[in-house]
Amino acid sequence: MGLRWTDTIDIAIELYEAHPDVDPQYIRFTDLHRWVCELPDFTDDPNRSNEGLLEGIQMAWIDEAS
Template sequence: MGLRWTDTLDIAIELSEIHTDVDPQWVRFTDLHAWICALPHFEDDPAKSTEGVLEAIQMAWIDETD
C-alpha cells in the first residue's frame, strides 16, 4: 500500500532522503505539495491535501533533519 496524506512521518522521511540539500523550514507549501505528489510510493488524491496536513509534514521533516 502506498503513502497517503496521513502518513506524515513516512512522507517526511522520504523527503529528507530525496531532498538532502534542502532546509525544510524554507520550503513553500506549493513546492512541498508537488514534491510529495512526485514521491514514487505516494498514492493519495493530490486534491485531498490541506494546509494543516502540509504543515504537519513540514514539521516532521524539520524534526527528521535535526
C-alpha cells in the same frame, strides 16, 4: 499500499532522503505539495491535501533533518 497524506512521518523521511540539501523550514507549501505528489510511493489524491496536512509534513521533515 502506498503513502497517503496522513502518513506524515513516512513522507517526511522520504522527502529528507529525496532532498537532502533542502532546509524544510523555508520550503513553500506549493513546492512541498508537488514533492509529496512526486514521491514514488505516494498514492493518495493530490486534491485531498490542505494547509494543516502540509504543515504537519513540514514539521516532521524539520524534526527528521535535525
